Amino acid sequence: MINDVFFRKLQPMEDESHKLREAIREEVPDWDSDVMVSARFKAFSGQRSDWEPRYHFWRDLIIKIARHLGIFTIRASVIRNVWFNRGGLIPLCIDDVLVEMYNSGDILCSNDLIDPKSGQIAQLFYKVRHLLPLSKPAFPSEDEFIVSTLLQEKSEEVVKLLSEDHWTSSCIITMSKFQVICGGAKQASVILSHLSKCGKAKYFAIRRNDLMEGVKVSLSSKPVGGTTSSDYDVLHLTWTAEKLQLQIDVIDQLCNKAKMSALASLKSGNKVSARRHVRELKLSSESRDKCDVLLRRVEEVLRAISDAEDSKEVFEAIQSGTKALKDKMITIEEVQHCLDDLDETTNSQKQVEKIIGSVSSYEDFDGDIEDELDKLLEESQKSSADGTIRVHETAGATDSLANTLSELKLADNVTIRQPTEIANVSKVLELAPS
Secondary structure, X not given: OHHHHHXXXXXXXXXXXXXXXXXXXXXXXXXXXHHHHHHHOOOOOOOHHHHHHHHHHHHXXXXXXXXXXXXXXXXXHHHHHHHOOEOOEOOOOHHHHHHHHHHOOOEEOHHHOOOOOOOHHHHHHHHHHHHOOOOOOOOOOOOEEEEHHHHHHHHHHHHHHHHHHOOOOEEEEEHHHHHHHHOOHHHHHHHHHHHHXXXXXXXXXXXXXXXXXXXXXXXXXXXXXXXXXXHHHHHHHHHHHHHHHHHHHHHHHHHHHHHHHHHHHHHHOOHHHHHHHHHHHHHHHHHHHHHHHHHHHHHHHHHHHHHHHOOOOHHHHHHHHXXXXXXXXXXXXXXXXXXXXXXXXXXXXXXXXXXXXHOOOOOOOOHHHHHHHHHHHHHHHHOOOOOOOOOOOOOOOOOHHHHHHHOOOOOOOOOOOOOOOOHHHHHHHHHOOO
């Protein structure tokens, strides 16, 4: 058993090593020639003109292999002991190659990057420090380096992807989405540092109950502008939309699970269990509808602001954006209230599930549940278990989130009625036997 686990972990490493060797042979057809290996692997000696051709060979090969692997960060130890290791024989000149690449700016270390999350004063000190004629260390002590050309290519690719989804000269996205586009948090940090240094991106955040991190990226040839109050509003709305979408995805999984469980219970003849799963399905469906309504409202405002920013003149765009906010009648405070209602609804739904799980008899269930069971039974007889089940909302059932959505005035200085107790909880409590 232990050997099987070991070989399963070893197999991907062997496959990656095989791909690496094939990539090297593709770039260097005579890689396996002993004569060429002897000439290329020896240390640098003599004048620069004597070893410069070999330096260009190794430098170009390192960049090409990194590009083939789809990475822009490299490790000196990996290059030395893995990439170019031929049965224990490694290039004696590889350290000198990395030193030359670092001194010429082909590779960077982490200290050469600007911290995009630092303040303006810290960034100013960074720029001044790099403008001073200070000598660079011969070779940094760290093992990880960043290939400058590949970082530039990856940054341009990220900006291009954002340009395909936005028609404006700049865009604002959440940090979580930026990390997904970049391929991870570590890669996103390096790319954001490069874009910030070039004046193409700017990090900003909203610190409230939750930390909302965002990035403003210029999609044109012009540098990114400063962050405005509208940018913070857009970030808050975008962050809210992503949170709502995530909540909807979770509810969809719960609905699908409850639906499958109800069908399985019907087929096994356990009607009591089927009723319980149908009740869970109804409650989850109602919660999803409320989240979906709020999500559409937030997306509607974001589209209105995006259309306003598409104006040719910046002044008109700002005016149109402000008017769009007022026309759509939305404020950030009210969005936060809606999020609080959403959290309250989620907690109440968990309480409902606990109450349902504790009920031992379902003889007093209303007619709606019996109708749902009949429909499920009929559908399971006519179609396969993966068919869809339409769950009708209980007539007249409303909760705090629906009240909040219906009463959103979304204007300045408008108060929102405080949420009340969820009607579904009261209904289940009445149904539960004492």
